[in-house]
Amino acid sequence: MKITDVKTFVVGNPPPGIGGKYFIFVKLMTDGGVVGYGEAYNATFSAHVTAKMIEDMAERYLVGHDPHDIENFFRRCYSSGFTQRPDVSAMGCFSALEIACWDIIGKEAGQPVYQLLGGRVHEKLRSYTYLYPHSGSVHSEDAHGRNVYNDPDLAAECAALYVEQGFTAVKLDPAGPYTAFDGHQPRLIDIDLSVRMLKVIRAAVGTKADILYGTHGQFTASGALRMAGAIEPYDPLWFEEPVPPDMPEVMAEVARGTKIPIATGERLTTKFEFARVIENRAASILQPDLGRSGGIFETKKIAAMAEAHHIQIAPHCYCGPIVGAANIQLAVTLPNFLILESLKQWDGFHAQLLKTKIEWQDGYVVPPGEPGLGVELNEAVCEAHPYTGKALHLEMAQTPLLP
Numbered sequence: 001m002k003i004t005d006v007k008t009f010v011v012g013n014p015p016p017g018i019g020g021k022y023f024i025f026v027k028l029m030t031d032g033g034v035v036g037y038g039e040a041y042n043a044t045f046s047a048h049v050t051a052k053m054i055e056d057m058a059e060r061y062l063v064g065h066d067p068h069d070i071e072n073f074f075r076r077c078y079s080s081g082f083t084q085r086p087d088v089s090a091m092g093c094f095s096a097l098e099i100a101c102w103d104i105i106g107k108e109a110g111q112p113v114y115q116l117l118g119g120r121v122h123e124k125l126r127s128y129t130y131l132y133p134h135s136g137s138v139h140s141e142d143a144h145g146r147n148v149y150n151d152p153d154l155a156a157e158c159a160a161l162y163v164e165q166g167f168t169a170v171k172l173d174p175a176g177p178y179t180a181f182d183g184h185q186p187r188l189i190d191i192d193l194s195v196r197m198l199k200v201i202r203a204a205v206g207t208k209a210d211i212l213y214g215t216h217g218q219f220t221a222s223g224a225l226r227m228a229g230a231i232e233p234y235d236p237l238w239f240e241e242p243v244p245p246d247m248p249e250v251m252a253e254v255a256r257g258t259k260i261p262i263a264t265g266e267r268l269t270t271k272f273e274f275a276r277v278i279e280n281r282a283a284s285i286l287q288p289d290l291g292r293s294g295g296i297f298e299t300k301k302i303a304a305m306a307e308a309h310h311i312q313i314a315p316h317c318y319c320g321p322i323v324g325a326a327n328i329q330l331a332v333t334l335p336n337f338l339i340l341e342s343l344k345q346w347d348g349f350h351a352q353l354l355k356t357k358i359e360w361q362d363g364y365v366v367p368p369g370e371p372g373l374g375v376e377l378n379e380a381v382c383e384a385h386p387y388t389g390k391a392l393h394l395e396m397a398q399t400p401l402l403p
Helices: 047-061 070-078 088-109 152-165 188-205 221-234 248-257 270-279 295-307 321-331 348-352 379-384
Strands: 003-012 022-030 035-040 125-130 169-172 210-214 238-240 262-264 359-361 364-366
Touching: 003 047, 003 379, 022 047, 022 088, 035 088, 035 321, 047 070, 047 088, 070 088, 070 295, 088 295, 088 321, 125 210, 152 169, 152 188, 169 188, 188 210, 188 221, 221 238, 221 248, 248 262, 248 270, 270 295, 295 321, 321 348
Parallel strands: 125 169, 169 210, 210 238, 238 262
Antiparallel strands: 003 022, 022 035, 125 364, 359 364
C-alpha cells in the first residue's frame, strides 16, 4: 500500500464560531482507493499557508510510502531540515497527516483505531464543555454587554443548563485578557470576577458537576498562586495552564503551592516537551491536542509516560471534529484517561462537517465501532464553507496589559 495523493481543506467556521475561526483538514488517498482524514491544530501561520505546509510535508515524506510506517514517518518529519527538536508548526502539519494515516490503517484492517492501540479500556468517555452562550434564556450578549464570560449570574445559568443536559463538568476562563507579553500579575478585578464566577457556579451545580478553571498562561508563578488561593474554596478540578508553557520549572512552583490540580498541554508537542512537564512535576493532568501533539501514536507514548508517574490525560480540543474523533480513539485505550473536551454535544457545524455525528449521550461520548477514526468528513460541506480571512485561529493581544 502506498499514499498516492493529498488534498487539504481550509474551512471557515460560521457563527457562533465554536471551535475557532477555521478548521484545517487533510485527505490522503492510497493506490488501493482507501481514503483517510486528518486535521491540524495549527495557528502560527495563516490557515492557507499551513495547508500548503501540510501538502509540502506529505510530498516530501509520505507520498509513495506505506501509511503503516508511522515511526519512520515521524522521524523523517521530526528531523526535517536538520531540526530534530519540537516544532509546533511542523508537528501540527505532521499530526494531521499522521491521524489520516491511522484512519487508513484502521479501514484497511477493518477495525477502529483503538483496537489497534491495545483495545478498549473505557466503554464511554466522560466529557466536559466550555460555557458557551445558549439560545433562549442565556443570550450571547444583552444590551448592557453582559454574557456568560463576564457575568456570574449568566454563567451560573448556563452551567446549570449544561448539567441538566447531562454534563458532569464545565469549563470557564474568566481570568482576564491574555497577551503576547504574559505572564503578568492578575488584576484585582480579574481575581474578583473569577471568585464571583466560581462561587455562583458552585452554588448552581452543587456536587453534580466539576468546575474546570481555564486560563491561557496569563500569569507569573506568584500571580497564579494569588489567583489559586482566591478560588480554592470552590474546589475546581483543575487550574489550567497557569503560566506560559515555555518553562515547566516555573509551572512546578505553582503546582507545589496550591491544592488545585494543575493541567497543561494544549500548546505542547511531542514526548520531549511533555517529558519536561512530567520530570518537573509541573502538572498532574496533561491535555495534549492530537492535532498538534504529534498525532495518535506519539500521544499514546506521552500518555504512557504520564501513566508511569500517576498523571492523568484529558485530551484538548478547540478545533474541528476530526481531531475530536482522533481524541476519542486514543482516550478509549488509556488507563489514565480523566475527561474529554467536547464542543458542546458535537452538534451545530461540527455535526454538519461529518457524514455521521459523533455520538454523545448524557454527558458521555460513545466511541464508534466503524473502522478507522469512525467518522467521515463531509467534503461537500467543506467545499461550501471556504475560509477567506487572514486572522489566525487564536490570537493574543499585541500590547501589554495595563493595570
